[in-house]
Amino acid sequence: MLKKMLRLILSMAVVGLMAGSAFAAAPIKIGALFSVSGPASFLGEPERNTAEMMVTEINKAGGIKGQKLVLIVYDTQADATKAVQAANKLIKDDKVVAIIGPSTTGDTMAVIPVVEKAGIPLVSCAAGIKITEPTKKWVFKTAQNDALAVARIFDYLKKKKISKIAILTVSDGFGSSGREQLVFQAGKFGIQIISDETYGPKDTDMTAQLTKIRGGAAQAIVCWGTNPGPAVVARNVKQLGMKLPLFMSHGVSSMKFIELAGDAAEGIILPSGRVVVANQLPKNDPQKKALLNYVENYKKHYNVEGDHFGGHAYDAIMLIKGAIERGSDSPAAIRDQLEKTEKFAGIGGTFQYSPQDHAGLTSDAFVLVQIKNKGWTLLK
């Protein structure tokens, strides 16, 4: 009996040692799905750049517990079919231990069944509330919920005693999810939606919708979309000489929007991640260090300002890094440790995951900013 036990322990130790040494040498493979080309490339490109930059930085600093990271990026082109094929390839061919992305809610919803079945942790960079509600075992996300952004705007409107608004949303995943939240939360804040207009993602003139809004009794306009649509809205509002305050979503919190809208951008208020106003944050802000570090680093690598969207990929990589450091590099261990993430101050906010909450952020992940002199000002 004793002999048997001894033999068992010995053989287990040998296997353990072999496995241990094999793992120490082997790099950790992390997969990434971003919509680098196609209609959502404004998300995918900064995300890919950021993820690659972070992996280079981590490896330069010695990797994770001595193991190098390898990042394998595939382009989904914002197409659900391609996203599923790429996810399958990452899991079955490349044998990654975790996946970051996809960039859009649609792509994410498409790959969820794949990762859930394979048991690979997924840290999505998309914002849709459906991704983590209801909570799925293997799925996390880093982008702030639209619900939080809407709450920030409505909170501000309430303070300014504006109760009648017009909404103008784009008919894509981002816009329809935003519209849903705007309509859903309005009652809670005592806000009445006077007119509810939409525009197509490729429309180049929104004067028709705006003229209709001008005819109503709205006291403010809330526009929900990603570039370039909202820039057209801003310019149209100015051309029509409308004096209503204009609010935008976090979908345009990048320098690109100010570039596109030009003078018409002045005075627009929007909820945004802290990344665009990193310099103006008070010293005791827990995210300040990570933000400044990220902005500087991104500028050094790519010669443009790091934005909010790239930040989602930063957070995803760092969350996975943290999880591997605390546990091991097996998919199941990464998942378990991700769920135990506490007070991780990243770019999108301070993350706190739990078995019930795989989104991890509260409404303070957003700040309100106003565009002034072609730059961002933190609104107190």
Place this chain on the structure above:
Amino acid sequence: MTKEKREILIFFIFTLAVLITPFFLQGSYFLNVLVFIGINTMLAVGLNLLLGYAGQISLGHAAFFGLGAYISGILTTRFGLDPWFALVIAAVANGALAFVIGFPILKLKGHYLAMATLGFGIIMFIIFNETVAVTGGPSGLSGIPNIQISSLIFDNDLRNYYLIWIITLLVMLFSINLSHSRIGRALRAIADSEVAARVLGVNARVLKVQIFTVSAVISAIAGSLYAHTMTFISPASFGFNFSIELVTMVIIGGLGSIYGSFLGAAILTILPEFLRVLRDFDIIVYGLLLIIMTMYMPGGLISGLTRIAEFIVGKIKSRGARHA
């Protein structure tokens, strides 16, 4: 060997190849790619009946594909229907729609027909996108159940492979038979000259609508199967781009060849997978390859490959002759 026997032999070999392929691909993601090739083959074969045989263009076939997927997806998720039953309803509904719009649309010819079908595709895409309460809108419809036969659930790549490919083979067999029938000959006559065909007593108007309907039904079946294997659908997969991709598959593969449609679907599905290594340049190389293929193989891959094979065989024969 008679032509008929040769045809049967080719189909038999093809079927055998399809059935044994998974044994060489155990656990590989490539099996998943082959599932999509099966779905695309079905679509390309369906479109080929219209485009390759009857000579009528459709730039809106992604809409039929999408409609099949959405009808099936909505009926199973919201009304709890059995996927098989939903598939049948999707096919019938698509057929009825194609039949109704076929009469006015197929009166048009050439560019005008292209425009009308293009318009149909765009209208359907807008409906998928905007009717958020029904289709789930741009962020898609999730939680679609897998197809099930009693206790056998088609929830992994291997099972889906056999499900999709057996139906694809049936669609191919049906199409091959159709193309060799009186209807097939009549369709080819319409493609060559509609006036001449009508003079010879072919009811061109009805026949064109019928083949349009058949093509739409095949697309609906493919759409329904797509929805149940992906378990998620979103409008982006059924846009104008995909309609163009389908036309490209048929043309690259070879107009009026069922196996050509398979080749076209296979190439256009696999090529992006291999080109991933080129990273940002993949789209450029992809485009270039398509241009080269159409330039040097104007009759499609199927006739191009046959010509190459004949050329090689000819070389070997002439060499043999010289040696003798």
